[in-house]
Amino acid sequence: MATIVNSMKLEFPSRAENLGMARVAVAAFASQLEFTLEELEEIKVAVSEAVTNAIVHGYDNRAGLVWIVASRSQEHLEIVIRDEGKGMADVERILAVGLEGVEPGLGFMFMKSFMDEVRVDSEPGKGTAVIMIKRARSLAQAAATQI
Amino acid sequence: MKMEKRLYGRTLVCYLAGELDLQAAMFLRQDLEKELQAPMVEQLLLDFSRVTFIDSSGLGVILGRYRQVTDLGKEMAIAGASAAVCRVLELGGLGRLVPFYPTVAEALPANAGGQLDGNDS
Ligand SMILES: Nc1ncnc2c1ncn2[C@@H]1O[C@H](COP(=O)(O)OP(=O)(O)O)[C@@H](O)[C@H]1O
Ligand SMILES: [Mg+2]
Numbered sequence: 001m002a003t004i005v006n007s008m009k010l011e012f013p014s015r016a017e018n019l020g021m022a023r024v025a026v027a028a029f030a031s032q033l034e035f036t037l038e039e040l041e042e043i044k045v046a047v048s049e050a051v052t053n054a055i056v057h058g059y060d061n062r063a064g065l066v067w068i069v070a071s072r073s074q075e076h077l078e079i080v081i082r083d084e085g086k087g088m089a090d091v092e093r094i095l096a097v098g099l100e101g102v103e104p105g106l107g108f109m110f111m112k113s114f115m116d117e118v119r120v121d122s123e124p125g126k127g128t129a130v131i132m133i134k135r136a137r138s139l140a141q142a143a144a145t146q147i
Numbered sequence: 148m149k150m151e152k153r154l155y156g157r158t159l160v161c162y163l164a165g166e167l168d169l170q171a172a173m174f175l176r177q178d179l180e181k182e183l184q185a186p187m188v189e190q191l192l193l194d195f196s197r198v199t200f201i202d203s204s205g206l207g208v209i210l211g212r213y214r215q216v217t218d219l220g221k222e223m224a225i226a227g228a229s230a231a232v233c234r235v236l237e238l239g240g241l242g243r244l245v246p247f248y249p250t251v252a253e254a255l256p257a258n259a260g261g262q263l264d265g266n267d268s
Contacts, residue, residue: 107203
């Protein structure tokens with residue numbers, strides 16, 4: 001990502017009631033970029049999926065903390081959603097299942113459909129970080145073509 | 148997440164409102180599961196017109212009810228989903244399984260055998 005011009009950080013307990021707050025906070029931050037309303041909705045789904053996974057899989061619905069760091073350049077939004085839960089053993093396989101014709105998890109499927117880039121950094125027993133990047137292109141391009 | 152229910156003939160219309168995520172999923176699953184058992188309910192019509200958000204947890208509940216409905220030999224339809232909600236439902240494969248209607252009114256006559264103002268005992 002190009003030069004970071006702004007960022008924000010959230011820390012909250014791994015409780016489902018915090019999902020709405022996490023979605024709205026990241027979408028509000030994202031609206032500093034020129035995303036369309038539709039793109040902001042996509043960002044909300046991606047955030048919801050990653051936080052839900054931290055709660056349900058990372059911590060197996062038990063107490064824990066979830067961290068979100070969102071940062072932006074002029075055109076890119078990067079969101080990192082991290083837990084210190086059980087971690088994942090075979091990230092590659094889980095992220096690739098769609099290609100093998102096996103039923104893919106809907107969560108990662110939505111994250112990959114709605115964000116431009118999705119990476120997972122995970123270690124069993126240590127935790128998981130999901131890094132997602134989205135480029136604000138629609139409005140920027142619309143403005144450019146009007147000139 | 149809130150839900151109101153109304154029976155039109157043999158069609159149970161569930162008016163969902165709010166955000167359909169993990170937080171709402173548990174409550175919604177139990178409630179719908181129970182309603183579907185009722186013998187007089189032959190069709191389930193889910194009104195999404197006041198649903199402002201859905202993710203895979205919400206979609207999971209809907210897909211689960213679809214399986215329950217088919218197992219019971221009943222039917223299911225969706226009405227009033229916004230464009231954003233529709234995209235998630237379609238991407239998740241629900242579009243291939245159940246009919247989508249713009250509004251409850253448009254879904255009902257065919258579904259409820261024209262008993263638009265039938266009993267809502
Ligand atoms: N934060 C996490 N910690 C541990 N495992 C995870 C995490 N996120 C995802 N996973 C693993 O990746 C799988 C796929 O996730 P996803 O695509 O969201 O589908 P689902 O949550 O429905 O299983 C999960 O079933 C789980 O095994
Ligand atoms: Mg998931």
